[in-house]
Every structure is written in structure tokens, then in C-alpha cells.
Amino acid sequence: MSKPDVAAERKDQIVRATVDCITKHGYHNFSMQDVARTAGVSKGIIHYYFLNKDDLMMSVLDKVAGDIETIIASDMESITNPIDKLKVFIAAAFDIVRSTKEYYQVNMDFWTQINQKKEVRQVISRHYAKFRDSCAKVIEEGVNQGVFRQVNPQHQASLIIATVDGVSLQWLFDETVYDYAEIVKTAGAQLLDSIVVR
Amino acid sequence: MSKPDVAAERKDQIVRATVDCITKHGYHNFSMQDVARTAGVSKGIIHYYFLNKDDLMMSVLDKVAGDIETIIASDMESITNPIDKLKVFIAAAFDIVRSTKEYYQVNMDFWTQINQKKEVRQVISRHYAKFRDSCAKVIEEGVNQGVFRQVNPQHQASLIIATVDGVSLQWLFDETVYDYAEIVKTAGAQLLDSIVVR
Amino acid sequence: MSKPDVAAERKDQIVRATVDCITKHGYHNFSMQDVARTAGVSKGIIHYYFLNKDDLMMSVLDKVAGDIETIIASDMESITNPIDKLKVFIAAAFDIVRSTKEYYQVNMDFWTQINQKKEVRQVISRHYAKFRDSCAKVIEEGVNQGVFRQVNPQHQASLIIATVDGVSLQWLFDETVYDYAEIVKTAGAQLLDSIVVR
Amino acid sequence: MSKPDVAAERKDQIVRATVDCITKHGYHNFSMQDVARTAGVSKGIIHYYFLNKDDLMMSVLDKVAGDIETIIASDMESITNPIDKLKVFIAAAFDIVRSTKEYYQVNMDFWTQINQKKEVRQVISRHYAKFRDSCAKVIEEGVNQGVFRQVNPQHQASLIIATVDGVSLQWLFDETVYDYAEIVKTAGAQLLDSIVVR
DNA sequence: CATGAATGAGATTTCATTCAT
DNA sequence: GATGAATGAAATCTCATTCAT
Numbered sequence: 036m037s038k039p040d041v042a043a044e045r046k047d048q049i050v051r052a053t054v055d056c057i058t059k060h061g062y063h064n065f066s067m068q069d070v071a072r073t074a075g076v077s078k079g080i081i082h083y084y085f086l087n088k089d090d091l092m093m094s095v096l097d098k099v100a101g102d103i104e105t106i107i108a109s110d111m112e113s114i115t116n117p118i119d120k121l122k123v124f125i126a127a128a129f130d131i132v133r134s135t136k137e138y139y140q141v142n143m144d145f146w147t148q149i150n151q152k153k154e155v156r157q158v159i160s161r162h163y164a165k166f167r168d169s170c171a172k173v174i175e176e177g178v179n180q181g182v183f184r185q186v187n188p189q190h191q192a193s194l195i196i197a198t199v200d201g202v203s204l205q206w207l208f209d210e211t212v213y214d215y216a217e218i219v220k221t222a223g224a225q226l227l228d229s230i231v232v233r
Numbered sequence: 234m235s236k237p238d239v240a241a242e243r244k245d246q247i248v249r250a251t252v253d254c255i256t257k258h259g260y261h262n263f264s265m266q267d268v269a270r271t272a273g274v275s276k277g278i279i280h281y282y283f284l285n286k287d288d289l290m291m292s293v294l295d296k297v298a299g300d301i302e303t304i305i306a307s308d309m310e311s312i313t314n315p316i317d318k319l320k321v322f323i324a325a326a327f328d329i330v331r332s333t334k335e336y337y338q339v340n341m342d343f344w345t346q347i348n349q350k351k352e353v354r355q356v357i358s359r360h361y362a363k364f365r366d367s368c369a370k371v372i373e374e375g376v377n378q379g380v381f382r383q384v385n386p387q388h389q390a391s392l393i394i395a396t397v398d399g400v401s402l403q404w405l406f407d408e409t410v411y412d413y414a415e416i417v418k419t420a421g422a423q424l425l426d427s428i429v430v431r
Numbered sequence: 432m433s434k435p436d437v438a439a440e441r442k443d444q445i446v447r448a449t450v451d452c453i454t455k456h457g458y459h460n461f462s463m464q465d466v467a468r469t470a471g472v473s474k475g476i477i478h479y480y481f482l483n484k485d486d487l488m489m490s491v492l493d494k495v496a497g498d499i500e501t502i503i504a505s506d507m508e509s510i511t512n513p514i515d516k517l518k519v520f521i522a523a524a525f526d527i528v529r530s531t532k533e534y535y536q537v538n539m540d541f542w543t544q545i546n547q548k549k550e551v552r553q554v555i556s557r558h559y560a561k562f563r564d565s566c567a568k569v570i571e572e573g574v575n576q577g578v579f580r581q582v583n584p585q586h587q588a589s590l591i592i593a594t595v596d597g598v599s600l601q602w603l604f605d606e607t608v609y610d611y612a613e614i615v616k617t618a619g620a621q622l623l624d625s626i627v628v629r
Numbered sequence: 630m631s632k633p634d635v636a637a638e639r640k641d642q643i644v645r646a647t648v649d650c651i652t653k654h655g656y657h658n659f660s661m662q663d664v665a666r667t668a669g670v671s672k673g674i675i676h677y678y679f680l681n682k683d684d685l686m687m688s689v690l691d692k693v694a695g696d697i698e699t700i701i702a703s704d705m706e707s708i709t710n711p712i713d714k715l716k717v718f719i720a721a722a723f724d725i726v727r728s729t730k731e732y733y734q735v736n737m738d739f740w741t742q743i744n745q746k747k748e749v750r751q752v753i754s755r756h757y758a759k760f761r762d763s764c765a766k767v768i769e770e771g772v773n774q775g776v777f778r779q780v781n782p783q784h785q786a787s788l789i790i791a792t793v794d795g796v797s798l799q800w801l802f803d804e805t806v807y808d809y810a811e812i813v814k815t816a817g818a819q820l821l822d823s824i825v826v827r
Numbered sequence: 828c829a830t831g832a833a834t835g836a837g838a839t840t841t842c843a844t845t846c847a848t
Numbered sequence: 849g850a851t852g853a854a855t856g857a858a859a860t861c862t863c864a865t866t867c868a869t
Contacts (some may be wrong), residue, residue: 038844041852041853042853045295045853045854058348059326061345061346061348061349062261062345063260063261063345064349065352066837066838066868067838067840068837068838068839068841076854077855077856078840078852078855078856079840079841079842079855079856080853080854082839082840082841083852083853083854086855087839087840088838088839093306110429111430112335116408119385123837125366131854132293137370140347140349141306142354142415143301143344143345143347145404145830146260146307146341146345147259147343147345148259149341149343149405150259150338151258151259151262153240156406156865158406159406160406160407163403163406163410164407166411167403172240174376186418187419188389189411189867190411190415190416193403193411193416194396194399194416194419194420194423196399196403197395197396197398197399197400197403197420198392198395198396198399199399200256200395200398200399200402200403201392201395201396201397201398201399201402202391202392202395204344204395204398205365206349206356206395207347208344208357208358208361209354209362211392212358212361212362212391213387213388214299217241217262217388218388218391218392221388221392223426225392225423228411228422228427229426229427231321243828248866254860264860264862264864265863265864265865266863266864269831274829274830275829275830275831276830276831276864276865277829277830277831277865277866277867278828278829278830280865281828281829281866285864285865286864286865358839433858435720437849438849441849454654457741457742457744457745458741459656459657459741460659460745461843461844462843463843464840464841464842464843467734467852469855472851473850473851473852474843474844474851475844475845475846475850475851475852476849476850478843478844478845479849483844484843484844503828506758507690511653516741520831536743536744537850539740539741539743540741542654542737542740542798542802542804543655543657543737543738543740543741544655545653545737545801545802546652546653546655546734546735547655547658547695552802552803556802556803556806559799559802559806560803560806563799563806580746583815585630585807586807586811586812586815587798587810589796589806589807590792590795590796590815590816590819592793592795592799593791593792593794593795593796593799593816594788594790594795594796595795596794596795596798597788597790597791597792597793597794597795597798598788598791599796600740600785600791600795601675601761601787601790602669603743604743604749604750604753604754604757605754605758607721608754608758608761608787609783609784609787612785613784614787614788617788618783618788618791621819623859624823625819625822625823635831635832636832639832640835659860660859661860661861662857662858662859662860669835670833670834671834671835672834672835672860672861673833673834673835673836673861673862673863674832676831676860676861676862677831677832677834678832681859681860682859682860682863690836720858
């Protein structure tokens with residue numbers, strides 16, 4: 036069509052501005068005014084497209100989680116060998132933290148809502164579940180093909196993601212603590228070593 | 234002296250009340266009024282003992298991090314064998330998340346200040362450094378005694394703590410995702426397996 | 432002509448929707464958006480037909496007052512005897528409150544504009560004047576025919592209308608306070624008794 | 630006590646300022662800012678003493694209704710004869726409208742909440758009930774003493790109050806419509822005539 | 828030391844009105 | 849005629865912080 040979807044465009048524009056604001060000022064320290072200024076729109080229009088601040092935040096969460104999933108999925112797409120595929124998964128997951136630090140930061144900011152907002156917790160849970168599943172599927176395949184030992188795919192997927200999150204966390208607090216590339220190599224090697232048949 | 238330190242007592246009383254408030258209402262959703270009510274003191278007196286809300290928060294951070302360190306140190310105290318000592322460290326770290334979920338939650342709430350408050354980030358970094366050191370020391374001893382392989386103690390300490398953080402995180406979002414005790418066993422076994430001489 | 436007056440039709444459609452909104456949400460708690468939704472038109476078109484919200488409100492007032500007048504006039508039309516005619520006037524006035532409670536409610540909502548909007552006050556005054564006149568005319572006729580005493584028709588009309596308003600008011604606040612039909616009978620009897628020759 | 634009750638004083642100050650604001654700008658057209666300015670205090674302090682705007686409004690309603698009751702009660706106090714007492718009640722009720730027009734106006738402004746706020750409706754109902762009772766008691770005494778006919782005291786009280794409300798209403802919309810004193814005389818005479826033994 | 832009344836900045840949200848299409 | 853996206857003013861309410869007592 037010649038006429039672009041104004042509503043979708045505007046919503047995306049506002050959501051992207053919100054991500055910027057969260058990155059800059061943190062989950063709780065930005066105002067609708069900030070978002071409006073960043074997006075270059077009026078305060079009123081944000082409430083025209085989003086019910087309220089919570090509604091906007093949920094859209095941000097959806098976008099961030101969705102984008103991360105898309106990146107990892109596209110990285111793994113062309114690989115078929117389970118070992119290589121798992122290596123790519125781990126590498127991609129670690130890489131996202133470095134390449135899109137803001138996204139990871141935004142993600143973390145949502146973590147504080149664990150006890151406060153049930154809906155946020157549920158969306159994050161679902162995101163983690165999807166993330167684990169896409170990793171577990173690879174492991175399962177490897178187990179079936181006999182290249183991986185008889186491990187519990189879900190547990191191993193959890194441990195892999197846990198390592199990514201935990202390693203990134205310490206690094207985000209202090210980037211001088213270790214060379215990210217180096218520890219990623221060590222971590223990746225040990226994680227693989229735990230499941231491949233020796 | 235015989236006279237107890239009223240100031241220190243009051244400060245501690247207020248800090249403990251603040252921890253309660255953060256647990257209940259979240260890092261950003263509690264007010265000085267809440268703290269005053271919870272501590273059973275007036276709003277004014279909080280500002281007498283603490284410069285402002287940020288100052289109070291730093292004291293909370295100190296307390297929480299310090300308490301966690303103390304618990305783990307006391308758990309490891311009596312053990313001398315490096316393998317057993319490392320096992321205790323891992324077990325204790327995992328256990329804190331379950332036994333004092335609120336503390337861990339409060340801790341997490343501070344994470345979101347990474348980009349916002351340099352001072353908070355530094356205190357957390359220092360806490361993590363201490364935490365890693367106490368773990369690395371055990372590993373180093375094991376390496377020296379020949380029971381652990383020639384690994385980088387700091388890196389392995391980082392990976393151990395990363396796994397604890399990451400595993401806990403997923404579990405806090407959804408406690409049904411895995412049996413905590415079970416995954417802790419798997420994680421502990423694999424982490425040890427990565428460094429003990431085979 | 433054969434072509435119906437679209438403008439008048441649209442205006443009426445909007446005014447009726449506004450009455451509905453006032454009934455549902457109250458004089459001050461409805462928005463132009465509500466009216467648009469209720470009327471099934473866009474927000475913009477309302478401002479095409481009405482200067483602004485005040486202008487729309489004046490049209491609503493006209494409609495409500497006019498409708499009430501029409502009902503009462505049609506009820507009295509066929510009666511010629513002054514005593515019967517007055518009885519019908521009183522009965523009809525009392526009945527409107529019960530049968531079209533919303534209209535009366537909307538009417539009342541306009542009362543609060545007494546001190547705020549001169550124009551509203553004037554329109555209501557004119558409506559009351561008309562209302563009194565139509566009652567006073569009946570009384571005057573009765574006086575001339577000798578069936579009513581030498582009372583001041585305007586005063587008596589005012590008192591009759593006052594009683595209707597006052598009785599309705601108390602009843603609208605609490606419908607259990609008295610049986611409406613019963614008090615209407617008592618009130619009607621006493622009002623008549625005050626002016627008919629004994 | 631030497632120390633006056635600051636809280637009570639401040640609350641009263643704010644409530645009185647609110648009455649002024651309602652009189653000037655109407656029930657819905659005044660802001661907390663207006664009240665603050667009128668009372669000569671900050672916006673914040675109003676929310677310190679009152680939960681929210683609704684809470685403040687309920688206090689206003691209580692004050693206005695209470696004050697009116699007090700005035701009428703004190704006017705009737707010294708009279709014992711039922712006929713005279715009823716005359717005083719009617720006169721006092723009519724007089725309040727004239728002498729404290731603002732109060733009556735504020736009262737009217739609350740009427741529009743009939744359909745919107747249950748709590749307001751209930752408080753007004755209770756106020757009307759009290760008002761009717763104090764009138765009905767006089768009538769009942771007169772009936773017992775044989776100076777009044779065997780009328781229903783509650784109904785007659787309702788009709789008296791209805792007349793006061795209704796007469797006042799028309800007059801408030803247009804003060805030129807009749808001489809208030811004169812119609813009050815007529816109304817009072819007819820109301821009494823309806824119940825005294827002839 | 829301790830209180831709590833008071834302040835004022837700022838946050839979210841609503842909404843009449845305008846105007847390009 | 850008709851739409852609905854966009855604006856911006858204004859409203860309510862919260863809260864860290866101050867300060868007289």
C-alpha cells in the first residue's frame with residue numbers, strides 16, 4: 036500500500052524511544068515526558084497508543100525478548116550438526132550481551148519486577164522457557180544422534196543459559212574483571228565437555 | 234563502654250526496616266514514610282541518620298552483601314580439604330538463595346542500578362570481587378595440593394558464581410521450572426568435574 | 432423537500448447520545464470521546480456540528496426542557512375544565528420524574544451551573560418561566576370562572592412546581608423514603624385544596 | 630491546652646477554603662490548586678490531611694449539612710408550642726437559603742452526584758432524613774396535643790422541606806421571579822393551613 | 828535527639844480541541 | 849462532510865526533603 040500503517044509505525048517509534056530511555060535512565064527513573072522528548076512526539080500521543088505506562092512497558096519487554104530470540108534463531112538456522120549448533124547457540128547468546136548491551140540491560144531492569152508485577156514475571160518466564168526449549172531441542176537431537184551423553188536436555192539448557200546470564204552479570208558490573216572473550220571460551224568449552232561423549 | 238551505641242542501633246533498626254520494605258514493595262516502590270512506619274520511628278529521624286535515600290540504600294546494600302559473605306564464610310570455616318571446602322562453598326551459595334530469598338531479591342534489585350549509579354555499581358563489584366576471591370582461594374589451594382587441575386582460579390570462581398546466579402534467576406521467575414535441589418546437584422557435580430583431576 | 436436534513440439529523444443523533452452519556456456517567460464525567468462512541472461517529476464531526484462542549488450542552492438542555500414541556504402540554508390538551516386541567520398538570524409533572532428519571536437527572540445536573548454559566552442559568556430560567564406560565568394560565572382561568580379563589584396565579588404555579596421538584600428530589604436520593612404514588616396523592620390534594628373555593 | 634490542635638485547625642481551614650472554591654467555581658470546576666491558593670497553603674498539605682479529593686468533598690458535605698442542622702436546631706430550641714415551633718422551622722429553613730446562599734449552592738452541587746457516587750448519595754439521604762425527623766417530631770407533638778389534624782407527620786415533613794427546596798430553586802435561578810419574602814409567607818401559611826385543625 | 832507538619836517539584840493521566848488527509 | 853492522529857494544558861496525587869518546635 037502507499038499509505039503506511041501510521042499506528043504501527045508510531046507505536047514502534049515510541050517503544051524504541053522507551054528502550055533508549057530505560058537504557059539511559061533505568062527502568063524506574065524515566066518519565067513519560069522523557070519518552071515523548073526522545074521520540075519527538077507529544078506526551079499525549081503516548082497515552083493515545085498505550086493504555087498507560089505499564090502497557091508501554093509490556094510492549095518494550097515483548098520487543099526486547101522477541102528481538103533476542105530472533106537473532107539467536109537466525110544464527111542457528113543454517114547449522115545442522117548438534118555439536119556445532121550448540122556451539123553457535125552458546126556463542127550467540129554470549130555475543131548478544133556484548134553487542135547489544137542496552138538490550139541486556141533493559142532485560143535486567145525487568146528482573147526487579149519479579150515480586151512486584153505478576154504479568155511481567157510471567158512474560159519473562161515464558162521468554163526463558165522458549166529460550167531453554169530452543170537450546171534443549173539441540174541437546175536432545177545430539178543425545179538421539181549419540182554425540183551427547185544421556186543428559187537431561189532441559190537441565191543442561193538451564194545450566195547453559197544460567198552460565199551466560201551469570202558471566203555477563205559480573206562483567207557488566209566491572210568490565211575489567213576478566214577478558215570477556217577468554218572466559219566465554221573457557222565457559223563454552225566446559226559446558227560442551229559436560230555433555231559430549233568422551 | 235557499657236552505654237550501647239544508640240546511633241548504631243538506630244541506624245541498624247532503620248536499615249533492617251528498609252530491607253523489609255524493599256522485599257515487600259520493591260526497590261522503587263517504597264517510600265521513606267514506609268520505612269519510618271516499619272521501623273517505628275519518625276520520618277525526620279531517618280534523615281538525621283542518613284544523608285538521603287541514596288545514602289540509606291548504600292547502607293542496605295552493605296548490610297545485605299555483608300550478611301551473605303558472613304554466612305558463607307562461617308559455613309566453610311571448619312573445612313580444610315579443598316574439594317570438600319569447594320563443595321560447601323557451592324552448596325552454601327545455592328542455599329542462600331533458597332533460605333533468604335528476600336535477600337537475594339534485594340540484591341537483584343540493586344543490579345538495575347548498574348547504569349544509573351556509579352557508586353552502587355562499585356560496591357556491588359567489590360562484593361563480587363570478595364566473593365570470587367574467597368572461592369578462588371579454595372581452588373588455588375586445591376591446585377597447589379594437586380587435587381585440582383591447572384585451571385585459572387579466578388575464572389573458575391567466576392564460573393561457579395555465575396552458575397549460582399543464573400540458576401537462581403530462572404528459578405525465581407518460575408519455581409516450577411525445575412526441582413531446585415536436583416539441578417543444584419547436577420550443577421555442583423559438573424562444576425567440580427570441570428576442575429578436579431580425573 | 433425529499434432530501435432529509437442531514438445536518439439536523441446528525442445533530443439530533445449527537446444530542447441524544449450526549450443525553451445517554453450524561454445519564455450514564457454524569458454531567459462532568461463524560462468525554463467527547465464517549466459521545467462520539469455512543470453516537471457512532473468520529474470525535475471530529477462533533478466539533479463540526481457544535482462549536483464546543485458548552486455549545487453541545489446547551490443543545491442538550493434545550494432538548495430536555497423542550498421534551499418535558501411537550502409531554503405536559505399534550506397531556507393537558509384535551510381538558511377544558513380548570514380543576515381537571517390543573518389536576519392533570521400536577522399529575523403529569525410528577526409522572527415525568529418517575530417515567531423519565533434520566534431526563535430529570537440530566538435536568539438536575541444543569542442546576543449546578545447556576546453560579547458558573549450565565550447562559551445556562553438563563554435558559555433554565557426561561558424554561559421554568561414557561562412551565563410556570565402554562566400552569567398559571569390554568570389557575571387564572573379557574574379564578575376567572577370562579578372555581579378557584581382569588582389567589583396569585585404565578586405564586587401558586589411556583590408553589591406547585593416547587594412541590595414537584597422538592598418531592599422528587601428527596602425521592603431520587605432515597606426511593607425507600609416514601610411511596611411516591613401516595614405522597615403525590617397527598618401533595619396534589621393539598622395543593623388543590625389551597626386554591627379551590629371551599 | 631496552650632497548644633491548639635494544629636491538625637483540626639488546618640483541616641477546618643482547608644474545608645472552609647473548599648466551600649469558598651465550590652461557591653465560586655462549582656463542584657467540578659475547582660482544582661486542588663485552587664483550594665491550596667484559597668487556603669494559603671501548599672498543594673501537598675491538602676493530601677497530607679485528606680486522602681484525596683473525594684475525601685475532602687465528604688468533609689465539606691459533612692460540614693455544610695451539619696452547620697445547617699445546627700442553625701435550625703438552635704432557632705427552634707426555645708419554642709415549645711407546636712404551631713409556633715413549626716412556624717419557626719419553616720421560617721428558619723427558608724431563611725438559610727437567603728442568608729447563606731453559598732451553603733445552599735454547595736449543597737445543590739452535591740445533588741449531581743446522585744447517580745455517580747453512592748457514598749455522597751447516602752450522606753445526603755441521611756441528612757435529609759434527620760431534617761425530616763426534626764420536622765416530623767414537631768408535627769407529631771402537635772397531632773398528639775390536638776392542634777394538628779391526624780396527618781402523617783413524615784409525609785407532611787417531606788412536603789414542607791420539598792416546598793422550601795423547590796421555592797428556593799426557582800428563586801436561585803432568577804431572583805426577579807418573585808419577592809422571596811412574600812412567597813415564603815404564602816407558602817408558610819398554606820403549609821400550616823394544611824395541617825392545623827380548622 | 829526526635830517529631831511530623833509543610834513544601835514544591837514532578838509524575839501519570841485525561842481530554843477538549845485542531846487539522847491534515 | 850468525516851476521520852482520527854496529534855497536541856498541550858491542566859488535574860490529581862506522591863514523596864524526598866526541610867525545619868520549627
